[in-house]
Amino acid sequence: MPETPDDRSRPRVGTLLASPAARALAAFALVLLLGLVFNADGAFFKPGVHRDALRQASVYGILACGMTLVITTGGIDLSVGSVLALSAVCSATMAIYWGWPPWVVAPASVLVGAACGLASGVVTAWLRVQPFIATLAMMVFARGLAKQVAGGVKVSTAVPQPDGTYEYVGVPTLFRAIDAQVLGGAVSVVTLVFLGCAAVAYLVLARRRLGRELYAIGGNKEAAHLSGVPVVRSTVWAYVLSGALAGVAGLCQASQEQQGDPEAGAGYELTAIAMVVIGGTSLMGGRGGMGLTMLGVLTIGYLDKILSINAVPSSTRLMLTGVIIVAAVLTQKRGRY
Structure with missing residues (x-):
């Protein structure tokens, strides 16, 4: 039976999905x-x-905000977990060992991450090294630097003394503030930090010229270059912002653990990528956005919590995350045809 005009105008389930x-x-x-x-x-x-x-999803979500900026250009940032560890160690060292005030520790931690992102961006965009290789190198370098800064141990409130003993100090004010809860215990401060980072990333992608340039680079780098887009500069900025957000995540991680752990953040890049991909941002670049990433953060965050309260082993959760990434990519691929 032939379709009527009303049938043709009515959206179908396949089209909607x-x-x-x-x-x-x-x-x-x-x-x-x-x-x-x-x-x-x-x-x-x-x-x-x-x-x-x-x-629990907020630290991963902060990393996912930066990852969205990078993936929009068609790149990838495998170093965010290691940069998080480096920032956590540096923030704990500055706040606990050196006693620096919060207004110095917080921006310094972000700058540590931004410096790592700058290095990755220069190697990727200016030296034209594959993003996978460049950020893999930064992942290894930042992890090693974190261990060197920490002296191979966790930077905690047990401060080592020259005579081999330990002096216990209080938890820094900045750490207590970030690890606190507000609105009668209904919301964690780290969640508010995540929402702030998401708002910044959204403004960059949706309201600023840099965001339009990142989409253009991800869509077609050569066409973007011929159109006058500063490909190298914009790509470097994407990695700088990703690194800076990893620095924020490291500060939040140290605040929640009340210490700087050089082993922190291992595998976090996997979860961040999963959140971005499940949200619908294309790994090929040029398509996606922060609204989609927010959905991915909620999906992975709630899935992990549901599995946790049902006592599902962490090994099973990791395997499930891998399966979800493949399923999400396959769904994206089918959606293009």
């Missing part, structure tokens, strides 16, 4: 449905579980 936003929303809805079904004897319905889910 071809949208990255629709696929991201569907994934998030599916995760929430799993939480409703596997609620761990009602634990999923407690407000504290949702607060903790957002809190």
Whole structure:
């Protein structure tokens, strides 16, 4: 039977799900449905579980904000986990060992991450090294530097003395402030920090000239260059911002753990990439946005919390994350046709 004009104008399920936003929303809805079904004897319905889910996803989400900027250009940043560890160690050293004030420690921690991002961006854009190789090198370098700065141990409130003993000091004011909860304990401060980072990344991508340049580079680098887009400079800025956000994440990580751990952040880049991809940002570059990444953060964050309250082993959660990344990429590929 031939289609009527009304039939042709009516959206179909396949067409609706071809949208990255629709696929991201569907994934998030599916995760929430799993939480409703596997609620761990009602634990999923407690407000504290949702607060903790957002809190635990916030550090990953900050990394995902920076990763979105880089992936939009068609690149990748494998160093964010190691840069997080370096920033955490540096912030703990400055705040605990040296007793520096918060207004110095916070920007200095961000600058440490930005410097690492600058190095990755220069090697990638100016020296024309593959992003995978350049950021892999930075991943190894930053991890080694974090261990060297920390002396191979965690930078904690047990401060080593010249005679081999330890002197215990209080937790820095900055760490206590970031690890606090507000609004009667309903929201963690680190979640607010994440939302602030997401807002900055959104403004860069959606409201600033740099964002349009990043989309152009990811869509077609040669065409962007011929159109007058400063490809090298804009690409470097994407990595600088990614590094700076990794610095913020490192400060938050140190605040939550109340120490700087040189081994922190291992594998965090995997989770950040998963959040970006599940949200719908294309790994090929040129398509995506912070709104989609926010959905990816919520999806992975809630999925991890649901598995946690149901006592699913961490090894199973890691394997599931890998499967989800492949499924998300395959969904993107099918959505283009």
